[in-house]
Amino acid sequence: MISHPGIDFHMIDLHVFFLFAYFFQGELGFPFKIFGGWLKMKIALANDHAGYEAKIKIKELLEQESHSVQDFGSHDSGSCDYPDYAIPAVKSVVDGKNDRAILICTNGIGMCIVANKFPGIHAALVYSEKTAAITRKHHDSRVLCLGAREFPEKDLLKFVEIWMNTEFEGGRHSRRIEKIREFEKST
Numbered sequence: 001m002i003s004h005p006g007i008d009f010h011m012i013d014l015h016v017f018f019l020f021a022y023f024f025q026g027e028l029g030f031p032f033k034i035f036g037g038w039l040k041m042k043i044a045l046a047n048d049h050a051g052y053e054a055k056i057k058i059k060e061l062l063e064q065e066s067h068s069v070q071d072f073g074s075h076d077s078g079s080c081d082y083p084d085y086a087i088p089a090v091k092s093v094v095d096g097k098n099d100r101a102i103l104i105c106t107n108g109i110g111m112c113i114v115a116n117k118f119p120g121i122h123a124a125l126v127y128s129e130k131t132a133a134i135t136r137k138h139h140d141s142r143v144l145c146l147g148a149r150e151f152p153e154k155d156l157l158k159f160v161e162i163w164m165n166t167e168f169e170g171g172r173h174s175r176r177i178e179k180i181r182e183f184e185k186s187t
Helices: 009-028 049-064 083-094 109-115 129-137 153-164 172-186
Strands: 042-047 068-071 100-105 123-125 143-147
Touching: 042 049, 042 083, 049 068, 049 100, 049 153, 083 100, 083 109, 100 109, 100 153, 109 123, 109 143, 129 153, 143 153
Parallel strands: 042 068, 042 100, 100 143, 123 143
Antiparallel strands: none
């Protein structure tokens, strides 16, 4: 061990590890599990008028878990166009400003279509607890799309909780995702 008066090199190693974990968690495709808790993520939220009330509850859930939330709107339930909110939210994930995004509209389909126009974004429309888990385990989705008028609020919150706490399994799924990335590069 290297020693220096007043400096504990073991403590420095621990600080370096935490800095590495914080800055590279998005690059590695999963949050590191440390001391029984998940490293907190930066989450972009966007909604249309139909998703406004659900977004408020989802935002509360994420903030209770100490995630950083960037709200791209809409900021009320007045009629609006979902691409105006989905595009900047997803772009923030592509640009690395946020780790993931959650998009909420009437049925989730419009938001999902917009999000999947961005190369490298795997947006998934979730309709059950199983699909919330599988889209992370098998597809490494970075964008969750929800239909606010398709499910009760408690179900939507459960989908978010599962999606946020499920790791990508890698393995054979990495090979499949790599094929998608290669296709994106060729078009």
